[in-house]
Amino acid sequence: MATTTYTVSGMTCGHCVNAVTEELSQLDGVTDVRVDLASGAVTVTSAAPLDDTAVAAAVDEAGYQLVS
Amino acid sequence: MATTTYTVSGMTCGHCVNAVTEELSQLDGVTDVRVDLASGAVTVTSAAPLDDTAVAAAVDEAGYQLVS
Numbered sequence: 545m546a547t548t549t550y551t552v553s554g555m556t557c558g559h560c561v562n563a564v565t566e567e568l569s570q571l572d573g574v575t576d577v578r579v580d581l582a583s584g585a586v587t588v589t590s591a592a593p594l595d596d597t598a599v600a601a602a603v604d605e606a607g608y609q610l611v612s
Numbered sequence: 613m614a615t616t617t618y619t620v621s622g623m624t625c626g627h628c629v630n631a632v633t634e635e636l637s638q639l640d641g642v643t644d645v646r647v648d649l650a651s652g653a654v655t656v657t658s659a660a661p662l663d664d665t666a667v668a669a670a671v672d673e674a675g676y677q678l679v680s
Contacts, residue, residue, distance in 0.1 A: 563627065
């Protein structure tokens with residue numbers, strides 16, 4: 545089990561949170577996604593460590609940007 | 613044909629615009645909804661003048677507030 549917290553910019557409302565959550569939840573092995581809208585912190589729990597490129601691509605697909 | 617411009621507060625992103633557009637489009641007689649996110653201006657075209665209470669209810673249903 546791996547838990548990593550990323551920072552995502554551009555989320556402004558609950559719809560944005562849902563869009564990011566949905567995209568990240570589709571990544572292989574992801575079991576939980578928690579988003580703090582105010583800080584942009586996105587905590588992802590997965591069966592194995594995730595590939596940063598895949599995470600960045602999923603965030604981009606949702607329409608936002610992975611900052612770190 | 614009636615065209616009225618309302619002001620809606622709380623919209624922050626394209627998802628918010630879609631939510632408001634969808635709710636207002638469902639009102640009887642509405643043929644067009646245009647939202648300017650930056651100003652909150654929502655212009656609704658309808659076959660007959662709309663009831664302000666129905667418009668306010670639709671905006672509220674979408675999760676936002678009719679200011680004027």
